[in-house]
Amino acid sequence: MKRRDLLKAAVTLPLLPLLMRSGTALAHGGSALATTVRSRLRPGQPGWPAAAEWERLKRQVGGRLLKLEPPFAQGDASQALKQLGNPFAVGDNPALTQTSGWADAWTSQPSAWAVAAESAADVAAAVDFARRHHLRLVVKGGGHSYQGTSDAPDSLLVWTRHMNRIELHDAFVPQGCAGQVAPQAAVSVQAGAMWIDAYDAVTTRGGRYVQGGGCTTVGVAGLVQSGGFGSFSKNWGTAASNLLEAEVVTADGQVRIANACTDPELFWGLKGGGGGSLGVVTRLTLRTFELPEFFGAVNLTIKADSDAAWRALIAEAVAFYRRALFNPHWGEQMKFYGGDTLDIAMSVQGLTRQQAEQTWAPFLDWVRARKDCHVTKPFQALLAPARHLWDADFLRKYAPGAIVSDDRPGAPRHHMLWAGDHDQVGWFIHGYQSAWLPASLLQPGRQAQLVEALFTASQHWGFALHFNKGLAGAPADAIARARDTATHPQVLEAFALLICANGGAPAYPGMPGAQPDLAKARHEATAIDQAMDAIRAVAPGAGSYVSESDYFLRDWQQGFWGGNYPRLAAAKRKYDPEGLFFVHHGVGSEDWSADGFTRLRT
Incomplete structure (x- = not known):
């Protein structure tokens, strides 16, 4: 702990009994409690839950409370090393994340404890426990966060990996919306499912389409909350725009059903407002479409x-x-x-x-x-x-080089990822930036400017135009649905998302042989900065996709959400007045220190 944080904690800790009593009185008093609770607790500090309290939580969640240890701190790290080539194995380890870190930003470090949730009741128990004891709370499903939001040292992790049931609906009507919304085909997916699970159920076996992500091991819940783009978003829109209903545990420990008819502001915020800021999503229901x-x-x-x-x-x-x-x-x-x-x-x-x-x-x-x-x-x-x-057996027969299968004994046969995504497993990011490019740059009078910017940028570092991650050119109904989400409005007029990035081999703390070349990483980050300067010269004020963006982005509220941020902040104050849910550059995170432990302003 830094000395400054230690001093802040020392000042606050003698007041904790009073603050906890005040919390009971102010639980329904809007943001009043936010003016009193100043620090979250770390292991070893006065007030950290005693062993008996952890044992009570363990009983409450059916024994599914795990004490986590750094995976490479064991005497024999060979098993953890073997996992690193398989993203499914990485996801099955609550102490690992799919990204190992980011140069000069963060490194993957496991939480102190984890609730391996199997139900919304398990999640609610973990949320209640963290709120009562002033703990740092983290949520992880797929564990793909480039920003490092899937874990945090000294925290309690809500791990949803085992919540992966999927149910198809022929005629779904959101709760409380009878007579207001026409029944439609849909799929309900629990928060721990990956997109390969959803595609297998909906497309391979169900013969329909659900708009999801391109990387098959990404978690369904995280992608939807971040906006969610897949290979075919230019036709069917974002994953968030096709959300019909969500089951979510809010900071008060309540299990809510959020849709356009019940808790509409919470529902809107979950559609692209970023994961881990407004609550813990436990189930989502998404519309499905006819297959081409x-x-x-x-x-x-x-x-x-x-x-x-x-x-x-x-x-x-x-x-x-x-x-x-x-x-x-x-x-x-x-x-x-x-x-x-x-x-x-x-x-x-x-x-x-x-x-x-x-x-x-x-x-x-x-x-x-x-x-x-x-x-x-x-x-x-x-x-x-x-x-x-996404039919793994079909692909193994006709395009075996296109996929990498989960080769562990007993693994589900449909578990595969695209070979092109395999180099991201455990990667250590050197730099990563993105920018929405407006379709106006494609007009004949502006193409020359765009071409010159792309040429200049390419002299500094490589980049890609992701055309599916801009909705300009999409059907009117897809654009209309996306307009009713918290995602940055620029996506509606962008023909593409430009991504400029690079990374290196896995570099988890304590990993044998892991020596990230920080000098090289910083050099590459500078080159990426220079490339993006050329792009932003023709797209000034371009926003970024929250899931694929710069960790160091300064004006991130505007960059991620534009004019939608004030509305998101209002939803945060309503549903999480104490700031229980914290992620780096998430809604309301400006009120907290970078590690999420100390409140900076009230």
Whole structure:
């Protein structure tokens, strides 16, 4: 503990009995309690729960209270090391997170205790315990937070991994909405489920589509609360915009059903307001859609011979996107790296293979006609029946190199991730930034500015345009649903999210052989800064996607939520007046120290 924090705690601790009595009187008094409770407790401090109190909590949650230890602090770390190549194994360890840290920002350190929740009642017991004892509370489902919000030392973890039941509905009506909302097909997913679990139930076995994330091991609940983009968001919108209802435990320990008819402000805040700030989501119900006939991908890599050729290639890629791809059929990425290479890895839905090939023919003709641009990975358009996109058995037979399976004995057969996501397992981030790019930059009069910015940025560091993470060009109904969420309004007018990032090998504290090269990390972070400076010159005031953004973002309230932040802050004051729920750069976190233990202002 830092000396400053220790002094603050020393001043506050003698007052704790009085504050706890005041808390009882003020429990229903809005934000009054927020003016009294100043510090959360750490192990060893006076007031930290005694062994008997932890034992009572353990009985209350059916024995599912775990004492966590750093996974590499054991005498034999071989088992933990074996897990690091398998994100499913990493997720099954409550002491690990899917990201091992961020240079000069945070490192993955387990909570002191964890409730391995199996029900909303378990979650409510943990929330009550943390509130009564003034503990730092953390929530983890998938554990994918780049910002380090999936764990914290000296905290109590609500671990929802085992809450993974899924139920399909033919005609779902949110609670309290009978007669106000038409029944619709939907799926209810518990908070610990991953997107591969949802896709297996809804698409592979159910023959329908649910808008989720691209990485299959990401948790459903975390993605929805952050907004939630997947490969086909250009057609079906964000995951948050398709939320129909949520079961959530709020800071008062109440299990609430939030939808457009009951607790509408809480419901709105959960749709893109960021995870871990307003409550612990225990179940979500999302609308589902009819499947198109085909899902697929287009891949192509082109290398330019000179700066002039590279600038021309960028210009043609931008113009071609505007002419042919700026519509609901196309998503995913064009990657610009090395100062001379364009790597295309785009998703497609609602077209046949022949239609996809016809769409790309003019661009390929342009490339072939130039002597200074060369195809280094041939064009491929791969499409398959939509029902098989996440069908692990189908993929093992027809595209085994595209996936990595959970190879542990007894693992569910449908548990697989895309091979392209495998290098993120346990990665240590050097730098990560994003920016929504407005569709106005695609207009003929502004394309030259955009091209020059992309060219200049690429001289500093590589980046990718994620077209599915901007809703400009999407159908009107998808945009309307997204408008009724807390996600930054800029997403409605963005044609893409530009992401510029890099990281290194896993570097968990105490991990044998883990030596992150901080000098290299800082050098790369500086290069990323320089690349993003070029982008922001043509997109001033561009916001960021909360799940994929800069840990060090200064004006994060505006950057993540824009004009929606005051409304989110009001919901925070209503449902969590004491600030029990804290995450880095989450709603209300400006009231607390960086570690979430000391209140800075009231």
